[in-house]
Amino acid sequence: MTVDRTAETVAGPAPVLRISDLRTTIDVRDGVVRPVDGVTLEVGRGELLGLVGESGSGKTMTALSILRLLPPGGRIASGRVLLGGDLDLATLPEPQLRQVRGGRIGTVFQDPMTSLNPAVPIGRQVSEPLALHSGLSPGELARRAVEMLELVGLPDAARRVKAYPHQLSGGMRQRVMIARALICEPELLIADEPTTALDVTVQHQILELIDELRARLGMAVILVTHDLGVVAGRADRVAVLYAGKIAELTGTRALFGNPRHPYTEALFEALPENATGRLYSIPGLPPDLREPLSGCRFAPRCRYATDECRATEPELAAEAPGHEFACFHPVGEPGEVTPTAVTRVSEPGPVPGTAEAGTRPLLQVQDLVKDFPVTSGAVLRRRAGTVSAVAGVSFTVAAGETFGLVGESGCGKTTVGRAVVGLDTPTSGQIRFDGDGAPRPGRDTHLVFQDPYAALDPRMRVGEVVAEPLAIHGSGSRVQRRERARELLAEVGLPAGAAQRYPHEFSGGQRQRVGLARALALEPKLIVADEPVSALDVSVQAQILNLMNELRERHGLTYVLISHDLSVVRYLAQRIGVMYLGKLVESGPAERVWRSPRHPYTRGLVDTVPVADPWAARTPSRGVAGELPSALDPPSGCRFRTRCPFAQEICAVEEPLPRSFGDGHEAACHFPLDAAAAVPPAKIHQGGTR
Template sequence: MAILEAKGLTVDIPTEDGTVHAVRNVSFAIRPGSLFGIAGESGSGKSVLTQAVMGLLPNADISGEVWFEGRNLIGLPQEEMRRLRGGRIGMIFQDPLSSLHPFYTIGAQIAEVLHAHETIGPAEARARVVDMLGKVGIPAPAERFDDYPHQFSGGMRQRVMIAMALILKPALIIADEPTTALDVTVQAQIVELLDAMRRDFGTTVILITHDLGLLSSVADDVMVMYAGNRLEYGRAADVFRAPAHPYTAGLLRSTPASYRPGAELAPIGGRPPSLLATPAGCVFAPRCPEALARCASERPPLRVYDDGVESLCWLEAGAGRARPAMAAAASVVKAADPEPVAEIEDVCLTYQTGSFFGAKRSLEVLKGIDLTVGRGETVGLVGESGCGKSTLARIVAGLVPATSGHVRVLGKDMASLDARAWRKMRREVQLVFQDPFGSLNPRRRVGAIIGDPFRLHGIASGEERREKVRRLMEMVGLNPEHYNRFPAEFSGGQRQRIGIARALALNPALIICDEPVSALDVSIQAQVLNLLRELQRDLGLTYLFISHDLSVVRHVCDRIAVMQGGRIVELETAERLFADPQHDYTRTLLSASRMLPAFADGGGRVLVETRGLA
């Protein structure tokens, strides 16, 4: 018997532009004690679906049925829903820092959950909170009870959110992208913790994520969503081994882990449709490389296969589906000993962190970094949060002065430059940031944003500047006709292309990419990675590439520097590093990385049933 079962769940959200059809006729059943994965691109309806289950969409028009412990949650009075939330159904959100109140201690916030649902005294509440903090792996829980959220690392804050969700021992926990912003080692710890809680408490887990490698390694069952529709559904092992729907296969093909390093990725073309319109046929047809004539006009049937996998598609699994050959990397001739663009020599950075009984304390962030980045190569920086990756990048970019050591760009020592030389050097080092929306001014038009480097350095003006901007937009795959649009009118991948165009404007010697694809879906990620490699091949660009996604780093980098505690503990070519890591910490990182298994074309399935949908 299912612990949670949805039947024909539909969610429509009224907006000023019209009704957003966020979830359309979705059905599924979750087995008690299992881990149920929900995958799909941004905007596919994953989070909206679970928010509807939790009763967190008061203004939405919700129809269908969602059965939990013998009660239909749709239309349940708010008082009853409040008792279920936290008590029987817990929730873990993506960003633990924004989910925790900065003015209250960790212990007080978890204890509030107990006081809201039980009649309990302060001493007993404190004891239960300390016990739960210990169970989720918080060291010295009694001492950390009175600490504030900012005193915890990202991984520790996520453990606090798990403790808050588990404190009442709910039957079901919904984890919405709980590991997206975390390093691979912390990701592994959080996933292992969720699995341990599932075993110890018998809790059922719904895991929402766009990390297919993670889902393939931990999920029992999986549902793949697109534009509010459930396109594929079944046991995770069967779905990832042989995807039945072209969309699922497209997501798997977009993942760098499915390719040889340096090979051209095969992203899903186009972009998701508007949720304001109701398509006549298959919602995925405009982007599907295998679409039939009837796909555009006729609603696809639900096909059920002998292994239990269900697919909303006109194609039978494997029919006419040839998996693209995993092409070898494009041959790019690079010098055996390239001219150095950036030379980092014994760089140290120490922060003074205030006073303690009148004495200042020093915090060593970087402890003697040596690294050379040659012209035309991509050097990766990997390591856990706090190891100094981004700090080193800021020093190379000239945004933070080093305490000691030397940084030379194009042979010039950054510390010896006067104001005029600094202004000129700014043209040689550019950055592409992690958050493509946060790094763009929402009140300025894209043409002005990309044209800023020309304006600030007095290189071009008027029609000449506009023409240069349009050429840059075309170079990075943006429509030059969208010159006057605002950033909010672009998708996440397009906004990242805007940031890349701005970085390219002055033809820099070095581009620092700080987690440039970590916030993107796998299909958009593939487009951006292809673009970066294409631009490097055509323009001879040099990259310093920071990422916590080891499959991405392996795919794009020539050499990889592994950082731990402010030091580079291993530096090797990508191929040798992954084949034969020498340092224990490198081996730890690689063992924590979740890679996708090889998948087939779905041709081994037998169709047992085809039924239409109402």
């Protein structure tokens, strides 16, 4: 369900929550951190307020301060947090505050797996807030838990109330968290990055659910996110935070149609969708909030900053009704809001998706199959089944090309990447490199992992981490390896002293640069990058994407880019392959797959991508319904048929072969979205195999 915001108003509904000059401090070993420093905002009944900004901007700490769920050493130093106009949560005694938590205010956290108790059935966890805030009997609590789980769309809720968190998918666990937060029918829901760790299809379902429930229950919602596309399609108003302060606060359309603060403009320019060249990269880092700050906090990173900005702090003021910003030199035009995409002033350069790559095949994957045995029994370990992770995937990557593999979690794209670099041995099929047989792991190929912190040895200095592949392959002396590590770290934009530091001393973006430097150590021709920017803010994401492009051009690299973010893949890749439950269902030139998808699954993925344009994002879409089937027992025939709106009887008995739509664009579907343009496959094997 999509809420109609065509009549966006300035006044809005009466406030459910009003925050006035809120200041939060956290005592740490070497000083005092001020993550929230003078925030003033409000949210009305039925309204969704988005809080956006980079990591460390204060958005999560603002949300946590509302209920005083602060880390050790944290406290509200000053300010008011009024609930319902009269109850000040900032000074409320703890016993009364416990009645508010989970009762009048519900909270959904980013990672449901760490928020749910692994030893307690989900039914009891959902009903727990109601048990604390009401005198209902155990039987009534159990009934209400089932009702709430059905309300949030959990399949087979009556049976799943007895399940444990690990038995549910990520999307199901997040639905459980929402049910738990809403069971007491709160006035306000605080959702802190509720979809960050989810696939685009599950993210779409969760956001649709929150929209529908707030419309049905009339509750206010504060949505904390770094995804500008999410707030564009959902929020009524948006607060942009930077270094503990509000940089800009206005209606969603006003913000996207006419951003006034340079920081807001810079965030928009870092977005990969509709980019006209090199992404804008915000220089420097956010300030250290332990240090005393003077002037505008964004001034050291702002391209428009003057001496006035560095000496005097601008106040948050409204130039037009309902549009506040804190800047001496605002961008945009006073009061102007246009229903067009955000204007970008990116640095000039070629569009990565159209850069020419060589025609010589570097990587050839032919009929790749990877099955994983499933065993039972703690001692005998009998084989109980097989997970069909990859089932007959074929594709070719040209030298100098970036090939993107996209799909939901569990589709097999990471398994393909691991097989390409030699970390997994294929069950069958061939992987040929440069026409000379299988690639040499490390020498010819290298894998860049999604989580750079988990991939780097915390006990090794970064210089040793980067030089380790050289040492393993006996390349050069110790002095030569040390010098080569320094060169590589400099090439990826890290300072000279980085080699002597440990991984925990770097930010997430810097650690990903270390991963890229390590990948370049043995000068491989092919790099498989597995979700390299999924955990990064939009500004840091832009830096890494720019760096990957620079390295590709400088070293003649070839990339296989694995991601569930179609916007990132579209920007960086020349060709895209779409995987579903172990099968490659569509492949072709990036722009053709994006603009004219032929497979219903690809169409669903494209429809669910959050777009940073509140006018475009208002169009409702089907997306991809239902849950991904188990790879232990995949559907017969077309594996997507159980979720496909066009499935017919033939889909259950015959596996579709790829059909050509010209220019290397293929889709494996019995009923492609533009059947008139398809060239029929040469033959269809009976029985659903090929």
